[in-house]
Amino acid sequence: MTPQDSHADTAARVWQGMRAFVLELYDRRKEAGDALDMSFVRAKALRYVGLEPMTMRQLTAILATDAPYTTVVVDDLERRGLVERSVHPGDRRVKIVTATEAGKAAAAVVQAIMDRPPPPMLDLDPADLAALERIIATLVGESAPQEPST
Amino acid sequence: MTPQDSHADTAARVWQGMRAFVLELYDRRKEAGDALDMSFVRAKALRYVGLEPMTMRQLTAILATDAPYTTVVVDDLERRGLVERSVHPGDRRVKIVTATEAGKAAAAVVQAIMDRPPPPMLDLDPADLAALERIIATLVGESAPQEPST
DNA sequence: CTCAATAGTTGTACGTCTATAACGTTTGTA
DNA sequence: TACAAACGTTATAGACGTACAACTATTGAG
Numbered sequence: 001m002t003p004q005d006s007h008a009d010t011a012a013r014v015w016q017g018m019r020a021f022v023l024e025l026y027d028r029r030k031e032a033g034d035a036l037d038m039s040f041v042r043a044k045a046l047r048y049v050g051l052e053p054m055t056m057r058q059l060t061a062i063l064a065t066d067a068p069y070t071t072v073v074v075d076d077l078e079r080r081g082l083v084e085r086s087v088h089p090g091d092r093r094v095k096i097v098t099a100t101e102a103g104k105a106a107a108a109v110v111q112a113i114m115d116r117p118p119p120p121m122l123d124l125d126p127a128d129l130a131a132l133e134r135i136i137a138t139l140v141g142e143s144a145p146q147e148p149s150t
Numbered sequence: 151m152t153p154q155d156s157h158a159d160t161a162a163r164v165w166q167g168m169r170a171f172v173l174e175l176y177d178r179r180k181e182a183g184d185a186l187d188m189s190f191v192r193a194k195a196l197r198y199v200g201l202e203p204m205t206m207r208q209l210t211a212i213l214a215t216d217a218p219y220t221t222v223v224v225d226d227l228e229r230r231g232l233v234e235r236s237v238h239p240g241d242r243r244v245k246i247v248t249a250t251e252a253g254k255a256a257a258a259v260v261q262a263i264m265d266r267p268p269p270p271m272l273d274l275d276p277a278d279l280a281a282l283e284r285i286i287a288t289l290v291g292e293s294a295p296q297e298p299s300t
Numbered sequence: 301c302t303c304a305a306t307a308g309t310t311g312t313a314c315g316t317c318t319a320t321a322a323c324g325t326t327t328g329t330a
Numbered sequence: 331t332a333c334a335a336a337c338g339t340t341a342t343a344g345a346c347g348t349a350c351a352a353c354t355a356t357t358g359a360g
Binding site for chain 1: 317318325
């Protein structure tokens with residue numbers, strides 16, 4: 001907060017702090033992968049499929065990869081008995097990926113690791129946490145459309 | 151905010167929202183790499199070396215990789231004329247990596263891309279932004295020690 | 301001086317992810 | 331019926347990152 005501190009300067013500083021908090025101090029991606037002995041992309045795929053069955057195409061979009069790699073990932077998860085493929089009733093071209101019971105359990109493990117709030121966040125006093133919740137909701141809500149592509 | 155909403159539940163929800171904001175909506179790592187036509191790890195290395203010269207060992211710690219890969223990364227940056235190696239005066243085992251002028255310029259590009267605040271953050275009203283700055287400072291400040299290793 | 305420890309490099313192997321082309325199957329349309 | 335489009339798979343090549351072993355040069359302690 002220097003004398004000439006502009007709104008944009010403050011925003012930049014806040015953004016840097018938030019990035020450091022999420023990416024440097026409490027990035028759980030490695031931990032999630034290690035817990036299931038698989039790469040993070042596979043764990044991420046399983047996490048989403050565990051929430052609800054989806055098509056290969058939808059999964060490809062979530063993983064932000066291409067179709068062939070999604071095949072590889074789902075092949076691997078299927079070999080581990082964590083997901084199953086079935087044909088979409090009504091369009092036999094489409095495959096639906098569903099988590100097995102074991103898959104849902106593993107997905108829940110990933111979810112728990114990712115969602116576990118960092119200690120400093122738990123240490124916030126209730127008023128600050130409530131304020132933060134409201135502001136984060138604003139940020140995320142306003143971001144429905146992805147960032148304009150570069 | 152359900153009737154039985156606990157502090158921990160709220161924190162978990164806020165954490166998820168913050169993660170989504172940083173990692174899903176405004177992850178700039180790919181953009182940074184593309185801008186310099188190099189992998190993100192190289193861009194990250196350059197960004198830090200651009201701030202201040204450091205030893206290979208320090209750079210290895212920042213990149214969270216091992217020494218051999220740091221050698222590969224610095225070799226590449228050196229081949230591009232973006233950094234230079236020099237011997238540490240006082241300990242000839244140690245090499246100091248310094249950004250050239252071109253390297254500093256490229257580092258600034260990366261820095262600018264990473265630090266550019268997302269539009270929704272700029273759209274916050276000043277009071278909310280100030281509150282957010284204070285809370286983020288608390289979170290990051292309290293996080294000096296890394297998360298207890300798994 | 302001797303020797304263990306440190307910093308960095310070289311080489312190798314592997315898992316992971318990206319990207320592209322080609323293919324079979326199925327669908328919907330002309 | 332013929333044909334273009336969509337969905338998923340197979341195959342391949344290559345960049346990227348991780349991990350480990352072995353090596354040189356240098357330093358500092360005994």
